[in-house]
Amino acid sequence: MTAATSVTAEPIRVALLGCGTVGTQIARLLTEQADDLAARVGARIDLVGIAVRRPNKHRDVPAELLTTDAAALVTRADVDVVVEVIGGIEPTRGWLLDALNAGKSVVTANKALLAEHAGELFEAADRTGADLYFEAAVAGAIPLLRPLRESLAGDRITRVMGIVNGTTNFILSAMDETGAGYSETLDEASRLGYAEADPTADVDGFDAASKAAILASLSFHTRVTAGDVYREGISAVTSADFAAARALDRTIKLLAICERVQTDDGETVAVRVHPAMIPRSHPLAGVSGAFNAVFVEAEAAGQLMFYGQGAGGAPTASAVLGDLVAVARNRTVGGRGPRESAYADLPVRPIAQASTRYHISLDVADRAGVLSAVAAEFAQHEVSIAAVRQEGRAHDASLVIVTHSAPDAALRSTVDKVAGLPFVHEVVSVMRVEGEDS
Amino acid sequence: MTAATSVTAEPIRVALLGCGTVGTQIARLLTEQADDLAARVGARIDLVGIAVRRPNKHRDVPAELLTTDAAALVTRADVDVVVEVIGGIEPTRGWLLDALNAGKSVVTANKALLAEHAGELFEAADRTGADLYFEAAVAGAIPLLRPLRESLAGDRITRVMGIVNGTTNFILSAMDETGAGYSETLDEASRLGYAEADPTADVDGFDAASKAAILASLSFHTRVTAGDVYREGISAVTSADFAAARALDRTIKLLAICERVQTDDGETVAVRVHPAMIPRSHPLAGVSGAFNAVFVEAEAAGQLMFYGQGAGGAPTASAVLGDLVAVARNRTVGGRGPRESAYADLPVRPIAQASTRYHISLDVADRAGVLSAVAAEFAQHEVSIAAVRQEGRAHDASLVIVTHSAPDAALRSTVDKVAGLPFVHEVVSVMRVEGEDS
Structure with a gap:
């Protein structure tokens, strides 16, 4: 190896905030791959401090590096770069702002913070000329943000659609395979360590919404925060939904979708996270367990897909x-x-104006005129029907409707009206449909 | 749009070499997306000259930009960046060296040039501090080189395997679908415009070998040139090979494979391009037509996949x-x-020392003792057999053997010996097997 000869610059000194699953791996790799990293950078990368809550719990890292005083560490004179893998918004936000204001570059995996406060962090970085990188915040190991920010910087991204949360994907994959309900599958996922003790951030879609906000910001050169993202989790997905999906050779995934949408008032951005039926033949249908995959559509590049492990220490x-x-x-x-690229500053469109296709499954009385009455309600709300399947079963019948692309608000009103019709026994399943031509 | 306010720097002036399918699209996008590009860069990107062979053939671009004198254009004082989409090694190599030596940064899509002369080009760039970028040289629109060079710069890449040539993938996909032979499928591909008038570079694997050399260089921080790549094209792939593959629920793809290999003498690099059987369940099996897909395995990141359009103007x-x-x-x-990262400087291992699994299909006489005699030849050469299937058919039988991982040289000797056995009528198919545990 001829590395040593070219490693002549001053070492880069790194402070690590957090030393859990990810932090431990970072510390390990910085040691094990020190020579390779030095050769690639042209300078050694030295870990000079690790902020943790309870130093006596961390036996895998040199004790002399440990400190409980993160606030002091991030602005220490002998620190060039702060790497943050603690997560959460406060007090992490303050530490990273202090670091950037002191001219330290920041590398963070903190999706929640980035999805709320990217603007503030980028402004601090700009004031001092520091760098702010956050590849690990979305889709774990998959190189996704750098391609969006840099490789596609000469193109016009029109749509991003992906599976970006491993916990919900594990649960939905298991429900699909076993036919079990949501609650028992969540319990099983918790038991196996695939779901946190408090799974809210994952199952209610908060984690995916943060990631969607980051993806949309980078793709559309527009500030999008987590609050701008329409969000539905997976807790309402039932085994009946999966049965309905199976009957149409589809499965159900929690998708994060970021789109440019042309409206009469010009171009807007729509960002949403919700479960959706997709055809089993769609590449995202085969993404199971804790894996992530993201489709990107750009005008010149066409369709791209990125696939890999979405979480985990290494x-x-x-x-x-x-x-x-x-x-x-x-x-x-x-x-x-x-730097932050928010020049396009497109308006973010509320979900009620977004258009998607829907699958609706109803239990209805098996008698003449039912379909025409139901179809009339759809027509009334200008929701166009793409396909209908009716199956008689003893005294009642199953009626399955797939719509053309329709505004969310119109579909909701239609379903409310249909549910109230006297011969409709039950609305079994209402689910968005993605991954097909509309 | 608030872009204009921040576009304050001097324009970046670009010379374009070549204005065919790709060059025309570049010129178009530079015009159509001028405002967006300016906002993203912080400076306008101005096209100041286009070198072509026959100016009167290019009506889509401003006539005043056209010149036939590429040599003069690349060193012109008003040029900051040279974009090269002509291809070929000479005279392009000299032009790009002149540009880099004059301090112009270079963006090129030229895989053949990079696979032969990357070292020389990088050295010229280093002398003047110019940039050398070449994302388009491998896998078209797919962001692949930037992830390898940058996103995975903190990881240890162990293996890259992919479909990187659209023409051969189109031909093999068609052979698989129709059951037709190689020659007639190539004719059809030429007729449809998927194969060049002289398809040698594609079908003999030269194009894929250049790309494999580039991928291996970046992945393993080692200079690998096209000449270091073991190369087999697809012209020897027969409909019998596809029939044999189908019988085992496999298909055949032309794969580029770059591996780190541990030997007794330390770590080496093996790079090869050849057709291989892969299971139909493997994600690369579903990559059809002109699409490209590349798997990357790294120690910490695990397995990643990149997918998209591998060629085409836009x-x-x-x-x-x-x-x-x-x-x-x-x-x-x-x-x-x-910059070039070749510090690891690993030895490149010849193919005869590489180990892969093989599928061998034989027509043999249907009588006792045949399997044991064939198996004895494999044992003799220390090629371990993983699975055997024998099927009687009237007077003769089909014998299909899948080996464990074995050195190429040993397999070749085994097959030569087996072919000479008196009861072996024909060696129907010999094909490497990839995408399974060995």
């Missing part, structure tokens, strides 16, 4: 270290990574 | 423009892109 550490090498290179050879 | 232009934005940003805000 995969997340890989993404963090890729960013750390970039930041360290920028410090060593000069230059800066991409 | 997709290739997307990759070129992504690079152009990066180069223009570096010029505008300061800094440089990644």
Whole structure:
């Protein structure tokens, strides 16, 4: 190896905030791959401090690096870069702002923080010329943000659609395979360690919504925050929904979808997270367990797909270290990574105006005129029907309707009206449909 | 749009070499997306010259930009960046060296040139501090080289395997679907415009070998040239091979494979391009027509997949423009892109030492003792058999053998010996097997 000869620059000194599953892997890789990293950067990367809550719990890392004083560590004179893998918004936000204001570059895996406060963080970085990188915040090890920010910087991204939360994907994959209900599958996922003790952030779609906000911001050069994202979790998905999906050779996935939408008032951005039926032949249908996959459509590039592990200590550490090498290179050879790009400043469109296709499954009385009455309600709300399937069963019948693309608000009103019709026994399943031509 | 306010830097002036399918798209996108590009870079990107062979053939671009004198254009004082989409090694190599030596940054889609002369080009770039980017050289629109060079810079890539040539993938997909032979399928591909008039570079694997050399260089931080790549094209693939593959629920793809291999003498690199049987359940089996897909395995990240359009004017232009934005940003805000990283300098291992699994299909006489005699030859050469299937048919029988991982040289000797056995009528198919545990 001829590395040593070219490693001449001053070492890059790194402070690590957090030393859980991901932090431990980062510390390990920084040691094990020290020579390779030095050769790639042109300078050594030295870990000079690790902020943790309880130092005596961390036996895998050198004790002399540990501190409980994160606030002091992030602005220490001997720190060049702060790597944050604690998560959460406060007090992390303050620490990272302090670091950026002190001219330290920041690498973070913190999707919740980025989805709320990216603007503020980027402004602080701009004031001091520091870098802000966050590849690990979305889709774990998958190189996704760098392609969006850099590889596709000469193209016009029109749509991003993906599976970006491993916990919900594990639960939905299991429900599909076993036919079990949501609650028992969640219990099983918790038992196996695939769901947190408090699974709210995952199952209610908060985690995916944060990631969708980040993806939309980068794709459309527009500030999108988590609050702008329409969000439905998976807790209302039933085994009846999966049975309905199976009957149409579909499955159900929690999707994060970011779109450019042309309206009469010009171009807008729509960002949403919700369960949706997709055809089993769709590439996302085969993405099971804790894997993530994201489709990107751009005008010139066409359709692209990125696939890999969405979480876990080592995969997340890989993404963090890729960013750390970039930041360290920028410090060593000069230059800066991409800044916030929000120049397009497109309006974000509320979900009620968004159009998607729907699958509706009803239990109805098996008698003449039912279909025509139901169809009349759809027509009344200008929701166009693409396909209908009716199956008699003893005294009642199953009626399955798939719509053309329709506004969310119109569909909701239609379903409310249909549910009230005297011969409709039950609305068994209402589910958005994605991954097909509309 | 608030873009204009922040576009304050001097314009970046671009010379374009070549104005065929890709060049025309680049010129179009530079005009159509001028405002967006300016906002993303912080400076306008101005096209100041286009070198072509026959100016009167190019009516889509401003006539005043056209010149036949590429050599003069690349060093013109008013040029900051040279974008090259002509291809071929000479005279392009000299033009790009002149450009880099004159301090112009270079963006190129030229896989053949990069696979032979990357070292020389990088050295010229280093002398003047210019950038050298070449995302479009491999896998068209798919962001692949930037992820390898940057996103995975903190990880240890162990293997890259992919479909990187659209023409051969189109032909093999068609042979699989129709059961037709190689020659007639190639004719059909030529007729439809999927194969060049002289298809040698594609069907003999030269194009894929160039791309494999580039992928291996970036993945393993080692200079690998096209000549280091073991190469077999697809012209020997028969309909009998496909029939044999189908019987085992497999298909055949032309794969580019780059691996780190541990040997007794330390770590080496093996790079090869050849047709291989893969299970139909493997994600690469579903990649059909002109699409490309590449698997990357890294120690921390695990398995990643990238998928998209591997060629075509607009997709290739997307990759070129992504690079152009990066180069223009570096010029505008300061800094440089990644330089050549060849510090690891691993030895490249010849194919005869490489180990792969094989599928061998034989027509043999249907009598006792045949299997044991054939198996004895395999044992003799220390090629371990994983599975055997024998099927009687009137007077003769079909014998299908799948081996465990075995050295190429040993397998070749075994097959030569087996072919000479008196009761072996014909060696119907010998094909490597990939995408399964060995």
